[in-house]
Amino acid sequence: MNDFFKFVENGSITTPQGFRACGVTAGLKASGKADMALIFSEIPANFAGAFTSCLFAAAPVQVDRKRVLDSKFVQAIIVNSGNANACTGRIGLENAEKTCQMTAQKMGLTPDAVMVSSTGRIGVQLNMAKIAKGIELAAAALSNDGGSDAARAIMTTDTVPKTAAVTFTIDGKPVSIGAMTKGAGMISPKMVLPHATMLCYITTDARIENSLLAKMLGIGVDLSFNRITIDNDMSTNDSCIIMANGKSGITIQQNSTNAELFQQALSALLKKLAVAMVKDGEGATKLVNIEIHGAASRVDAEKAAKAVANSMLCKTAWFGGDPNWGRVAAALGYSGAIFEPEKVDVYYNSKPVIKKGQDAGTPEKELAAEMAGREFTIKCNLNAGSVDYNVWTSDLSYEYVKINAEYTT
Amino acid sequence: MNDFFKFVENGSITTPQGFRACGVTAGLKASGKADMALIFSEIPANFAGAFTSCLFAAAPVQVDRKRVLDSKFVQAIIVNSGNANACTGRIGLENAEKTCQMTAQKMGLTPDAVMVSSTGRIGVQLNMAKIAKGIELAAAALSNDGGSDAARAIMTTDTVPKTAAVTFTIDGKPVSIGAMTKGAGMISPKMVLPHATMLCYITTDARIENSLLAKMLGIGVDLSFNRITIDNDMSTNDSCIIMANGKSGITIQQNSTNAELFQQALSALLKKLAVAMVKDGEGATKLVNIEIHGAASRVDAEKAAKAVANSMLCKTAWFGGDPNWGRVAAALGYSGAIFEPEKVDVYYNSKPVIKKGQDAGTPEKELAAEMAGREFTIKCNLNAGSVDYNVWTSDLSYEYVKINAEYTT
Numbered sequence: 085m086n087d088f089f090k091f092v093e094n095g096s097i098t099t100p101q102g103f104r105a106c107g108v109t110a111g112l113k114a115s116g117k118a119d120m121a122l123i124f125s126e127i128p129a130n131f132a133g134a135f136t137s138c139l140f141a142a143a144p145v146q147v148d149r150k151r152v153l154d155s156k157f158v159q160a161i162i163v164n165s166g167n168a169n170a171c172t173g174r175i176g177l178e179n180a181e182k183t184c185q186m187t188a189q190k191m192g193l194t195p196d197a198v199m200v201s202s203t204g205r206i207g208v209q210l211n212m213a214k215i216a217k218g219i220e221l222a223a224a225a226l227s228n229d230g231g232s233d234a235a236r237a238i239m240t241t242d243t244v245p246k247t248a249a250v251t252f253t254i255d256g257k258p259v260s261i262g263a264m265t266k267g268a269g270m271i272s273p274k275m276v277l278p279h280a281t282m283l284c285y286i287t288t289d290a291r292i293e294n295s296l297l298a299k300m301l302g303i304g305v306d307l308s309f310n311r312i313t314i315d316n317d318m319s320t321n322d323s324c325i326i327m328a329n330g331k332s333g334i335t336i337q338q339n340s341t342n343a344e345l346f347q348q349a350l351s352a353l354l355k356k357l358a359v360a361m362v363k364d365g366e367g368a369t370k371l372v373n374i375e376i377h378g379a380a381s382r383v384d385a386e387k388a389a390k391a392v393a394n395s396m397l398c399k400t401a402w403f404g405g406d407p408n409w410g411r412v413a414a415a416l417g418y419s420g421a422i423f424e425p426e427k428v429d430v431y432y433n434s435k436p437v438i439k440k441g442q443d444a445g446t447p448e449k450e451l452a453a454e455m456a457g458r459e460f461t462i463k464c465n466l467n468a469g470s471v472d473y474n475v476w477t478s479d480l481s482y483e484y485v486k487i488n489a490e491y492t493t
Numbered sequence: 494m495n496d497f498f499k500f501v502e503n504g505s506i507t508t509p510q511g512f513r514a515c516g517v518t519a520g521l522k523a524s525g526k527a528d529m530a531l532i533f534s535e536i537p538a539n540f541a542g543a544f545t546s547c548l549f550a551a552a553p554v555q556v557d558r559k560r561v562l563d564s565k566f567v568q569a570i571i572v573n574s575g576n577a578n579a580c581t582g583r584i585g586l587e588n589a590e591k592t593c594q595m596t597a598q599k600m601g602l603t604p605d606a607v608m609v610s611s612t613g614r615i616g617v618q619l620n621m622a623k624i625a626k627g628i629e630l631a632a633a634a635l636s637n638d639g640g641s642d643a644a645r646a647i648m649t650t651d652t653v654p655k656t657a658a659v660t661f662t663i664d665g666k667p668v669s670i671g672a673m674t675k676g677a678g679m680i681s682p683k684m685v686l687p688h689a690t691m692l693c694y695i696t697t698d699a700r701i702e703n704s705l706l707a708k709m710l711g712i713g714v715d716l717s718f719n720r721i722t723i724d725n726d727m728s729t730n731d732s733c734i735i736m737a738n739g740k741s742g743i744t745i746q747q748n749s750t751n752a753e754l755f756q757q758a759l760s761a762l763l764k765k766l767a768v769a770m771v772k773d774g775e776g777a778t779k780l781v782n783i784e785i786h787g788a789a790s791r792v793d794a795e796k797a798a799k800a801v802a803n804s805m806l807c808k809t810a811w812f813g814g815d816p817n818w819g820r821v822a823a824a825l826g827y828s829g830a831i832f833e834p835e836k837v838d839v840y841y842n843s844k845p846v847i848k849k850g851q852d853a854g855t856p857e858k859e860l861a862a863e864m865a866g867r868e869f870t871i872k873c874n875l876n877a878g879s880v881d882y883n884v885w886t887s888d889l890s891y892e893y894v895k896i897n898a899e900y901t902t
Binding site for chain 2 (some may be wrong): 110136137138139140141168170171172173174192205206207208261315316318320394395396397400401403404406408409410411413415416417418422423425438440441442443480481482484485486487488489490
């Protein structure tokens with residue numbers, strides 16, 4: 085199919101008109117790597133946000149939730165890595181507010197036009213002198229092509245920055261959507277808005293009302309971050325924020341054809357980044373697409389896909405390149421989805437593995453060959469109904485254990 | 494507290510009177526290790542069973558469920574390791590029935606007095622010539638002290654056999670309960686009777702009606718196997734069967750003091766074996782007791798305990814000896830249990846870690862010292878109610894990945 089939109093080469097959050105960004109080093113990371121990012125819209129922007137459903141929501145998440153309720157527009161997002169400002173009580177909350185205030189002052193805004201995110205170590209108070217220095221540096225470093233620097237500054241255990249943009253034409257005018265995301269561990273989003281579980285920032289130069297923006301973000305998240313899991317752990321901090329500043333001159337109205345087009349482009353962009361997150365998952369050597377077909381309901385389809393995707397036994401078998409499909413069958417069987425085992429078919433890519441609940445007879449060597457690539461699909465047809473669903477997941481490697489047994493900051 | 498019962502040194506399923514057992518080598522395991530066990534009661538025994546809730550229930554599980562419905566007494570259990578006889582369709586089911594028939598013929602029983610279990614590779618048909626040979630060998634090898642041989646023959650990735658027995662006096666007569674269990678991976682029992690998820694065989698020389706036996710087994714499982722998880726994976730095969738042959742001359746009646754005593758002894762025995770399973774979990778270097786206190790409900794307490802116990806990030810931190818309590822807070826937060834984060838206290842053994850939702854201030858070195866031992870307790874007080882619950886779990890090590898990336902048989 086010919087998409088009406090194009091991915092922009094080296095596209096980022098500064099691809100849409102009227103956005104500037106940067107990444108700077110405030111000294112919060114022991115490694116000395118960039119650790120603060122600032123995203124700035126030249127004019128007030130509509131916005132929507134989705135946040136973690138973890139009860140221990142970090143201080144910046146608590147501040148941002150207030151913005152979603154109280155602010156009509158925002159203009160800046162200030163982000164730090166190296167410290168999550170989570171489980172930090174009243175002082176943590178004051179520090180998150182103060183971070184917004186300092187950013188607002190520097191940029192000539194009111195504090196309620198600034199959103200804030202943090203990621204990194206839980207339970208340690210922010211070093212506010214370093215935050216102040218970082219804001220100072222960031223305000224000076226903002227640039228029209230700072231998107232990729234910003235993407236680097238929000239990384240923790242990520243090995244590559246994850247950034248992309250799409251562009252398309254509406255009523256003869258170019259419209260863009262840019263996005264960046266980070267997250268390689270503590271990744272298992274629970275996805276009903278207003279919940280999300282990774283850091284993701286999206287910019288667009290279309291004008292879209294907050295309520296429509298929230299609806300579109302919800303649909304986009306459901307088709308992307310909704311469907312990924314790395315380790316089945318959800319974070320205290322993760323946030324997904326979209327800003328729409330209207331600089332393109334195009335306004336997207338509810339229930340219009342243009343809204344459908346925008347939704348398609350947004351969903352494709354988020355899907356690309358979601359898959360990139362799994363590929364860069366902690367210690368991941370495989371990207372595995374778990375496709376469930378023929379489920380009796382959406383709930384059943386999700387349960388089945390996530391049981392396989394999160395099974396430690398499946399994940400280690402994928403790492404070992406072992407076709408061991410009994411582990412897939414077991415996970416489907418305990419998932420809670422309802423189906424008749426003797427009707428289930430499973431394929432590794434196009435090779436039949438299970439036929440009517442039993443060994444399909446494909447030689448192990450052929451199955452192992454399908455799993456040898458960096459990416460493969462496990463397609464499960466439950467033959468119990470007509471609902472399809474998929475989840476992208478990674479394998480479980482020695483490196484995952486190493487990163488998480490030795491990583492603290 | 495002084496228990497009224499005693500653990501028997503080298504106790505096993507042959508400790509109770511009138512039981513014989515053995516372990517033999519039928520050649521099902523490539524390693525050449527013992528792979529078939531037979532448990533035999535000299536007289537017909539009352540019995541009860543609990544089986545996996547996985548929809549892909551193995552053929553022997555399907556046969557055993559029929560026994561629970563149709564038979565009043567059983568007298569033998571025939572078990573093989575090396576092949577799970579799961580996802581094997583009609584032929585698999587016929588092979589499981591045939592295994593019972595051959596055992597019955599050899600032992601002079603009717604087939605409905607024989608139960609059957611399998612564990613090992615999923616999706617491969619049993620080699621019935623080897624099974625026949627194993628039954629032949631087993632019938633000849635049965636002995637009054639064969640309990641520990643039987644426990645070895647049911648091992649897969651277990652590194653040690655797990656067997657124990659308790660003895661006590663009722664109305665001046667000695668009564669014993671013996672048990673053996675296996676399972677080091679695919680361990681995350683879902684515990685409502687008639688569901689269980691490991692192999693466990695229990696013998697007693699008390700006489701107890703099937704219905705009371707089922708009730709007692711349910712309570713015992715809830716306090717033991719109910720509360721363990723190694724990898725959050727449930728098996729297609731696992732089974733927990735108790736036989737009561739009455740050889741002690743003691744009959745246990747419903748709602749009696751003796752029933753209470755028997756229940757206490759049974760629960761203690763199963764708890765000991767459940768903890769032994771976690772200690773011998775695949776690649777496990779730590780036994781971690783997750784205690785939840787002050788939950789608003791049993792459901793909340795279970796959710797909170799299991800979220801922490803199954804968190805890959807917590808499990809790797811324990812392996813690394815890293816106090817990283819943010820991961821515990823995050824898991825409690827996403828567990829679905831309801832509580833106020835700013836009221837939560839967490840301890841590693843007796844050292845405070847989180848106080849009112851924030852860092853309790855105990856130096857990291859002191860916390861790391863608590864985690865350095867083979868066993869430690871993470872005590873979480875949600876301060877949201879009065880319900881307590883606990884789960885025993887293991888850490889996630891390089892060895893776990895190795896075993897499961899390289900293990901097929």
